[in-house]
Amino acid sequence: MSGAAAAGAYEGGHTYETGFRKTIITITVIVAAMLELIDTTIVNVAISHISGNLGASIEDVSWVIISYAIANVIVIPLSGFLGNLLGRRTYFIGSILLFTLASLLCGIADNIWTLVFFRFIQGIGGGALLPTSQAILYETFRPEERGAATGIFSMGLVLGPTIGPLLGGYLVDYLSWEWCFFVNIPVGLLASWAAFTFIREPKVSHTVKKIDWAGIGLLAVGIGSLQFILERGESKDWFATPYITWFTIIAIVCLAAFVWWELHTEHPAVDLSVLGRSKNLAIAAVLTFIVGYGLYGTLFVFPVFVQRLLGFTAVLTGLVLFPSAMLTGAISMPLGIALQKGASPKLLMAFGMAAFMLFSWELGQQTMQSGATQFFWVLLLRGLALGFIFIPVTMLAVTGLHGRDIGQATGLNNMVRQLGGSFGIAITNTYIAKRVAAHRVDLISSLSPFDHEAVLRLDAIGQTMQTSGALSPVDAGYAATRALEGTVMAQSHHLAYMDAFMLIAVLFLCCLPLLFFIREEKGSGKGAGGGH
Structure with a gap:
């Protein structure tokens, strides 16, 4: 060549x-x-x-x-x-x-x-x-x-x-x-x-x-324990399970010791001092955590919602999500070039976070009758939002850094996004479980024997089952009760999923003020990252 x-x-x-x-x-x-x-x-x-x-x-x-x-x-x-x-x-x-x-x-x-x-x-x-x-x-x-x-x-x-x-x-x-x-x-x-x-x-x-064997060991045990807690906590009822409690203690102790050690040892495995040298990296890390929370939190809830309640197949779910990802890909290069030419990362991220907030809120308004067409337009908003968030925040993480600091910054930023996703899935999963229980109690409270409409609905289901299934009146009554319970649970899950989407929208709204702390240096767009 x-x-x-x-x-x-x-x-x-x-x-x-x-x-x-x-x-x-x-x-x-x-x-x-x-x-x-x-x-x-x-x-x-x-x-x-x-x-x-x-x-x-x-x-x-x-x-x-x-x-x-x-x-x-x-x-x-x-x-x-x-x-x-x-x-x-x-x-x-x-x-x-x-x-x-x-x-x-x-x-x-x-x-x-x-x-x-x-x-x-x-x-x-x-x-x-x-x-x-x-x-x-x-x-x-x-x-x-x-x-x-x-x-x-x-x-x-x-x-x-x-x-x-x-x-x-x-x-x-x-x-x-x-x-x-x-x-x-x-x-x-x-x-x-x-x-x-x-x-x-x-x-x-x-x-x-x-x-730095000590730093590597503390990081491996601390981060590994934290990830394990986030993955298994909900299914094990969190601190009701003794080993979840023990892993939590191990994670806290090891991660605290890791931070102290890396800041005081001469040759750290993970140079945390880069966060002090770059205030923008510290802000980018927080924003990246939030983005990871929203990205993986919604990506966790949406497939469960459409497959369990709306009957989407795995392939159809993927097809519905794909155009939004393609839109993000299509706008990534133009946005990156715009930043090079001096576009304000603050303004781009503000627009992106507002769009993601609107996307989450719109998902929280969907019904049991929603179909692929309705989701197509809402998810395109997601694709637009992620492009306007990811490019500025990823570039922000390395602005003004060079040499080995770039490797440290990219490692820290990617770890934070991964942890944000893990927290997003774990917290969203727990929140949904609690909201399902709460909505079930609310719905059942209106299904008393003294509620005329509820009694009529139960009788109608029982009559249908007697006619179509050749069941005795008693068996038809039990079957009607089980069918009504299934409807209540489906509605409870639907309402809980909608609550989860709106919670993510509120989280993004609360994090918008962080953008005011970003330092925009003159010419940073043209030389982001610094030289070597």
């Missing part, structure tokens, strides 16, 4: 890629990041098939999802440190290969706990792909081009979790659950070859003088 395309552009000892190599590197890192994100949701639609095929309970199979999430959230903040230790290029390629090998082993697993183990290994490989891909992308583009780079990366952030259920639905329906893992193999091998061939190690390297 000759000319500028091979040589790249040099600045401060660092090589910025151009031409064909730049294009291939961009595609490679986006594909790698999407592999990781797709696998966070692709297995969700295959849970019942895995349960039946491997003879495991649904609770046991849920560990296939939990183990991946725990491994992810442990590795993500360590990615900057591991990239410096092993070399960012080597670490990236090794992580893709580990992810690909683990995908193969997951697909051929013949019992549930073997699958859970290899799924954890897959999560270790996958956890590195998101922050390392982002760091490589920022080191490939010149500082004044990072708005476009952020737009490209944000497109993958939104498309990945949305494509997962749709792809998983097709693979499970037309092939088998194993293909949720096998599909990663050719893509992973191609991505690792492209990374080996085209990605270069940064000329400005940051060697690790000493491995």
